[in-house]
Amino acid sequence: MSEAQDKGAAGSKTKSASSGKKKSRHDFVDGDRYAPAPESSEHVVVKDSYDLFIGGDWIRAPKRTETRNPATGEVLSEVGEAGPGMVKKAVAAARKAYEETWSTMPGRERGKYLYRLARLIQERAREFAVLETMDGGKPIRESRDVDLPLVAAHFFYYAGWADKLDYAFPGRTAHSIGVIGQVIPWNFPLLMAAWKLAPALACGNTVVLKPAETTPLTALKLAELIEEAGFPPGVVNVVTGGGKTGRHLVRHPDVDKVAFTGSTEVGKMIQRDLAGTGRRYTLELGGKAANIIFDDATVNQAVEGIVNGIFFNQGHVCCAGSRLFVQEGIADTVVRKLKRRMDNLVLGDPLDKNTDVGAINSQEQLDRIKVLVDSGSEEGAKCWQSGQKLPRKGFWFKPTIFTECAQSHQIVQKEIFGPVLAIQTFRTPEEAVEKANNTPYGLSGGVWTDKGSKIFKITSQIRAGVLWANTFNKFDPASPFGGYKESGVGREGGLQGLAPYLDLR
Numbered sequence: 181m182s183e184a185q186d187k188g189a190a191g192s193k194t195k196s197a198s199s200g201k202k203k204s205r206h207d208f209v210d211g212d213r214y215a216p217a218p219e220s221s222e223h224v225v226v227k228d229s230y231d232l233f234i235g236g237d238w239i240r241a242p243k244r245t246e247t248r249n250p251a252t253g254e255v256l257s258e259v260g261e262a263g264p265g266m267v268k269k270a271v272a273a274a275r276k277a278y279e280e281t282w283s284t285m286p287g288r289e290r291g292k293y294l295y296r297l298a299r300l301i302q303e304r305a306r307e308f309a310v311l312e313t314m315d316g317g318k319p320i321r322e323s324r325d326v327d328l329p330l331v332a333a334h335f336f337y338y339a340g341w342a343d344k345l346d347y348a349f350p351g352r353t354a355h356s357i358g359v360i361g362q363v364i365p366w367n368f369p370l371l372m373a374a375w376k377l378a379p380a381l382a383c384g385n386t387v388v389l390k391p392a393e394t395t396p397l398t399a400l401k402l403a404e405l406i407e408e409a410g411f412p413p414g415v416v417n418v419v420t421g422g423g424k425t426g427r428h429l430v431r432h433p434d435v436d437k438v439a440f441t442g443s444t445e446v447g448k449m450i451q452r453d454l455a456g457t458g459r460r461y462t463l464e465l466g467g468k469a470a471n472i473i474f475d476d477a478t479v480n481q482a483v484e485g486i487v488n489g490i491f492f493n494q495g496h497v498c499c500a501g502s503r504l505f506v507q508e509g510i511a512d513t514v515v516r517k518l519k520r521r522m523d524n525l526v527l528g529d530p531l532d533k534n535t536d537v538g539a540i541n542s543q544e545q546l547d548r549i550k551v552l553v554d555s556g557s558e559e560g561a562k563c564w565q566s567g568q569k570l571p572r573k574g575f576w577f578k579p580t581i582f583t584e585c586a587q588s589h590q591i592v593q594k595e596i597f598g599p600v601l602a603i604q605t606f607r608t609p610e611e612a613v614e615k616a617n618n619t620p621y622g623l624s625g626g627v628w629t630d631k632g633s634k635i636f637k638i639t640s641q642i643r644a645g646v647l648w649a650n651t652f653n654k655f656d657p658a659s660p661f662g663g664y665k666e667s668g669v670g671r672e673g674g675l676q677g678l679a680p681y682l683d684l685r
């Protein structure tokens with residue numbers, strides 16, 4: 181156990197992640213076609229209990245809440261639930277650190293801390309990936325190969341800007357803002373923390389971060405790493421708890437800016453909370469991305485892209501390609517190939533390296549998916565589910581498609597945030613664009629065609645912040661991400677992601 185972990189243990193026992201009853205491979209009935217290849221969790225230390233990270237100390241909140249592994253239902257740990265007093269303490273610690281150290285420190289010095297943190301994340305990537313999978317239920321292949329490399333890349337990228345802020349915005353002087361309150365969701369817990377923390381800190385701001393209630397562990401482990409990297413106390417504070425804790429943070433008058441990623445519903449509540457206060461905010465909200473396949477596309481490649489866009493990571497992706505528009509002439513072929521591919525997906529133990537589809541994050545999310553899927557059949561769409569058997573314990577949902585959908589169906593209009601795809605056909609490019617834009621969201625989308633000119637034409641007509649062509653769900657820290665319409669306000673990533681954390685004069 182590292183010194184930092186030792187210090188933060190607050191008298192709690194530690195245990196290996198794999199302690200307790202050994203899992204038999206029959207707890208996960210699918211994946212039987214491949215020999216099991218589980219990633220070891222022996223090296224991951226999960227404490228029985230975690231405190232709040234405030235002002236460089238670990239402070240015990242009187243109220244506690246449990247976090248579970250959604251693939252097994254097993255309790256992993258308990259964390260503190262920060263009430264208004266603890267949130268106030270965290271904001272005060274962030275203000276002190278802002279005024280006394282972080283905002284007055286030269287940018288090159290701030291950059292050194294961020295580089296150090298990025299390197300530590302790389303060194304400990306495997307441990308973080310396993311913990312992310314255990315706490316959230318996503319396949320280890322995703323957390324190991326997508327989340328963790330992007331987390332480190334974000335810190336490296338923004339570390340590089342820390343001493344170049346005046347060059348980033350020529351002709352203007354860049355000033356930090358102050359204390360930032362950041363609230364993040366459960367689908368990419370560590371990556372969302374990185375998207376928020378890296379630019380805020382590079383710009384000289386200090387932070388109070390609130391992770392989601394069901395996935396607090398990697399943010400707390402990141403706090404341990406921040407401590408290990410020697411950041412001045414109070415520069416980053418982590419307060420755990422549910423929506424109420426988030427609300428206390430958003431409403432705190434000494435928070436200069438709120439950065440939120442989550443549902444459109446809560447985003448609107450935050451806008452109402454902040455209206456008239458003059459305090460800033462950026463919001464990354466929900467989506468209902470359209471994947472459009474033209475009849476000149478390479479069908480096998482497109483099918484793989486659709487599967488990647490909605491079924492890997494159980495559709496727990498804000499930019500998931502949850503609506504599919506197929507040109508009429510190839511619709512039968514695409515649906516047939518898609519069903520075959522869906523039947524071959526490996527669903528089961530998220531820690532197994534073969535797994536494509538992991539667990540649904542929580543019972544609450546599973547219930548939400550079921551209600552919307554039921555509405556699809558009730559409203560007249562045709563449902564088809566893949567043939568995997570679901571594990572007996574934990575929260576699971578089969579990859580599901582709907583054909584014969586109408587634009588008015590709830591499964592076409594509402595964000596499901598699960599492995600559920602609504603398929604419609606179109607005849608002309610104009611019809612595809614009109615249908616794709618017929619949504620209150622505008623986060624992302626995809627176009628599949630052999631013709632470059634068609635890519636430019638269609639993507640310029642789709643009202644969404646991110647569009648991929650002949651690929652899907654590709655990210656880079658240097659490229660901005662964010663939504664149109666009800667998908668959000670502001671951008672994260674790239675230069676555009678720096679600006680909201682600066683006062684440019």
Ligand code: NAP
Pocket residue numbers: 363364365366367368390391392393394421422423424425426427428430441442443444446447449450463464465466467497498499595597623662663667668
């Ligand atoms: P959510 O319910 O809106 O929660 C997001 C975060 O806000 C959680 O930490 C939550 O706490 C907290 N929260 C809840 N009520 C709050 C309030 N009144 N004031 C302040 N904070 C509050 O969203 P979710 O279900 O966790 O995440 C899924 C959503 O996130 C989807 O809609 C998805 O599209 C969106 N998302 C968007 C992006 C993007 O970049 N656009 C990226 C990822 C996810 P608790 O969870 O602890 O209750």
Ligand code: MG
Pocket residue numbers: 247248249250314315316394395396
């Ligand atoms: Mg959990």
